[in-house]
Amino acid sequence: MVKVLATGTFDILHPGHLLYLSEAKKLGDELYVIVARDVNVLHKPKPILPEEQRLEMVRSLRIVDHAVLGDREDKWKPVREIKPDIIAIGYDQHFDIKELEMELFREGLDLKVVRIEQSNSCPLCSSRAIINRILRLKGGEK
Numbered sequence: 001m002v003k004v005l006a007t008g009t010f011d012i013l014h015p016g017h018l019l020y021l022s023e024a025k026k027l028g029d030e031l032y033v034i035v036a037r038d039v040n041v042l043h044k045p046k047p048i049l050p051e052e053q054r055l056e057m058v059r060s061l062r063i064v065d066h067a068v069l070g071d072r073e074d075k076w077k078p079v080r081e082i083k084p085d086i087i088a089i090g091y092d093q094h095f096d097i098k099e100l101e102m103e104l105f106r107e108g109l110d111l112k113v114v115r116i117e118q119s120n121s122c123p124l125c126s127s128r129a130i131i132n133r134i135l136r137l138k139g140g141e142k
């Protein structure tokens, strides 16, 4: 049984999330997902939806076998618990594949890290693009 792990914020689900998760699932048999904690989303604007709601939505997807909230302090903790064979990183997620693999190896986790390519063009496959569109249509600021 090959376990694949995907990670992300998953704020306001959209088809880009499905493309990423379905490509990740194809790499193995079981798909695990770690949903980022609100306090750890520092690389982009704070999520609109609270972490419990983001988790509930991801967990409800048919292709997802197990979804959990990440740890607040130790991001390797859930990885140690899940023990995945492969970690799938989204095409625009801010990780260097080789560096991440080495960091995990130093943590005692010998696994493969794979980058998922962008599947096709999808203009609203980004939470920020959706939020900006709503703001534009409703007369708010970008």
Ligand SMILES: Cc1cc2nc3c(=O)[nH]c(=O)nc-3n(C[C@H](O)[C@H](O)[C@H](O)COP(=O)(O)O)c2cc1C
Residues within 6 Å of the ligand: 007, 008, 009, 010, 034, 035, 036, 037, 038, 040, 041, 069, 070, 071, 072, 074, 075, 076, 077, 078, 079, 087, 092, 093, 094, 095
């Ligand atoms: C292997 C791995 C483990 C992670 N573990 C956690 C964690 O325990 N807690 C957390 O808040 N974020 C964790 N993250 C980070 C988030 O899920 C992160 O937001 C995401 O990978 C970056 O994608 P995004 O651009 O969708 O936020 C982890 C990421 C990776 C790659």
Ligand SMILES: Nc1ncnc2c1ncn2[C@@H]1O[C@H](COP(=O)(O)OP(=O)(O)OP(=O)(O)O)[C@@H](O)[C@H]1O
Residues within 6 Å of the ligand: 008, 009, 010, 011, 015, 016, 017, 018, 019, 020, 044, 089, 090, 091, 092, 093, 116, 117, 118, 119, 120, 121, 122, 125, 126, 127, 128, 129
């Ligand atoms: N066309 C696509 N093909 C494959 N993966 C995609 C596609 N569009 C989006 N994704 C992936 O879906 C995931 C979206 O998750 P994430 O939680 O980062 O939201 P986001 O909508 O990209 O957020 P933001 O717009 O705030 O950066 C990313 O990992 C991204 O790589």
